[in-house]
Amino acid sequence: MKYLKKYKIPFSGLSTGKHNFEFDIDDAFFACFEHSLVKKGNLTALVELQKQENMLIANFNIKGHIELHCDVCLRTFDAPLATKERVIVKFTHDEWDQESDEIIVLSHNDYEFDISNLLYEYINVCVPHYPKCSEQGENIDCDPAMLEQIADENDVENESKEDQLDPRWEALKKIKNN
Structure with missing residues (x-):
């Protein structure tokens, strides 16, 4: 000090x-x-x-x-x-x-x-x-390379979430559409 x-x-x-x-x-x-x-x-x-x-x-x-x-x-x-x-x-x-x-x-x-x-x-x-x-x-x-990498990471996360849909939700969507 x-x-x-x-x-x-x-x-x-x-x-x-x-x-x-x-x-x-x-x-x-x-x-x-x-x-x-x-x-x-x-x-x-x-x-x-x-x-x-x-x-x-x-x-x-x-x-x-x-x-x-x-x-x-x-x-x-x-x-x-x-x-x-x-x-x-x-x-x-x-x-x-x-x-x-x-x-x-x-x-x-x-x-x-x-x-x-x-x-x-x-x-x-x-x-x-x-x-x-x-x-x-x-x-x-902001660094464009880093922003692109973040966007790619978010796309991968969103795709994996869509692939893992619970089949019960699909059944409920069918009921809703009728």
Whole structure:
């Protein structure tokens, strides 16, 4: 997890106002998360951090490409990804159990803000439920050879089902036609 140290923003020395940070997200980043939906990608996260007296407001703008596997033809393809998110960081001395997706609570003793988990979540939420070359890829269609093989397999299955008709159904069809 030493690799993720570069995704920490030391805010304690920053003056009040807006500050911009840029983070590169690559294959090594995704390797740090065992169950990530994305294993490879090349993204850039622009983070605008607005420091105020009692809180931080972080605006994330993540753009780039991630590698996905098509659920139809099994081809690996690059899919564009672009998302904007916002999170508010509040500081407190007490235990605060009312965190939400948009509000994070840190202690007044904290001096840096780790954004690695937020980046991971924002990227993985953008992964489509049903990745498909022709829908999420850029200028790419599903592999025609694989689609043909799938169609042939379906034809063979349908023919075998028709050949195995139960004779009782045939008798019922004769009754229906009378």
